[in-house]
Amino acid sequence: MSTILVQVIVGGLLLGAIYALFSSGLTLVWGMMNIVNFAHGDFVMLGMYVAFVVYTLLGAGPLLGAPLAVLVLATLGGVVYFGLIREIMKGPMLAQILGTFGLALLLRYSVFWWFGANFLTLPENIVGGTFDIFGLRIQASRLLAGVVALLVTLGLHLLLTRTSLGSKMLAVAEDSTAAQLMGIRPDTMQAIAWAIAAGATGLAGALIATFFYIVPTVGETLGIVAFVTVSLGGFGSVPGALVAGLLIGVIESLSAYLIGAVYKDIVVYSLFLSFLWFRPQGLMGKT
């Protein structure tokens, strides 16, 4: 294998780790409450803009931008849960889909209205230069983003499987009435799940902003990426989202390199649709 091909694959894995991070938020909420957040990609977009604002106002990089983005988005997640999700969950399917879809538009075009449609970027050297590892040239920003995203996704998995909070959340996902009888408040757990899911998108947004273009409509593309990742990995499964996210990152990078950059989304979307036909439960999901 040529060095350049390895470099493309490594780049894909690093990007895929970020896909895995924000998709695990979507899969958590979906698996727990059976509701799809159509604004998920736009949450990531907000995280990117938080990082951008932190840089322009304070001149600070992701070291400050990322925690702040997590804080802002986690708060937003909680607010959205109590203000909107809790009510529309009782309503018909139409209300559930319209509610989060409307939220997506509201966020996307508020940002559009405020910041304009221009492509913004953070300075290229905000994290540091470029490394040479075994002959591979890797941008420090991508390396940092990929590694942090990978660690946090794994941490999220451990949180869900190894802590009492995680067990409580899984109990609510399994049967919220039974969980309530055991003294767990489903409402609190679901709000925490929304805060965690949104916080994960905030972190992913702040990380990806260090090397990605920042534009209000980026959430649309990233939202579809999250859907693809979750449906590929199986609903409610964080490890599934991790594997699927890495896979999609690599597939995207390879198709951009081998076929052409404009075709990478076409390849990913087609993959998603063929999965719906042949294996709707995902790679690792149960039937």
Next chain:
Amino acid sequence: MRRYLWASVVLALFVAYPLLFASAFQQRLGALVLLYAIAASAWNIVGGYAGQVSVGHVVFFGCGAYAAMGAYAHFGLSPLVGIPAGIVLSVAIAAIIGVPTLRLSGHYFSMATIAVAELVRLIVTNTNYLGAAVGLSGPTVPRNVLDLSFISALPYYYLFLAVLSITLGITWWMANSRMGFYLRAIKDSERAARSLGAPASRTKLYAFMLSAGLTSVAGALYAMMFGFVDPESGLGILISVKILIMAALGGAGLLFGPLVGAAILVPLEEISNNMLGGKGAGLTFVVYGAIIVLIARFQPGGILTLIKRLWAKHSKASDPGVAAGATHAP
């Protein structure tokens, strides 16, 4: 009897509108309201009656628009010739999306429609035969009346009125046929409907295909009126948004809901665009987003359901017998 009287009065008002409000702006506005009402009514068949929320309906709209313009640009034919091709293509795409997803929960369907709409937009943007990013144009100078290229909006107004009447007629017929009863049963409880032998997946699929075909007609009419189509105007996600919000605001699953929604939102958008210019485009969609959230949160049945409920409450006070039949809880 009184119902038919009301219907005739409303129809007469629609026929008379462009004669009473004869300025070019008003006639164009009227035509646009009817055009979006056609698209939103078509969406209503699958989104309202079948309860399957398509957020990628623009793909059918685009099929119609591109077929109509393609017929002229590539074969020198009247854009009208493209309409059947657009319908066939739309129905085929609807089947491709619908067959796998309508067996699953409604979320899959919504996600798949978004993905297909984006996929088609990306493919068309990179296909030279379809004009890539520039799009396709219709006849600049009409050769004969069949090119349906007019300077005034008046002929379009009556054409759209006729097509809207047909669309609503089909919807009404469907709602009162066996299919309509199946759809209502499925919407109430799919499991119960299935256990009683209603073919749930197939009925939803038929509704989706019917809706797709009608939406493509709306797309073709749109392209004829504007004389061109490009990926933004024919396949942009915001067209889906407009179609969906009009139906939901007016009342999804009600015959006249989409028309009411279009009659409110189209003038609102035209006026805000005129007043705010290009900067207004973003703000318009902020407002749209807020409206959608508020409908979902407080009134999922839309304005017509609200009016019906208030009306039933009002008439209940005077005549309890009539009100019982007229109430339809959201």
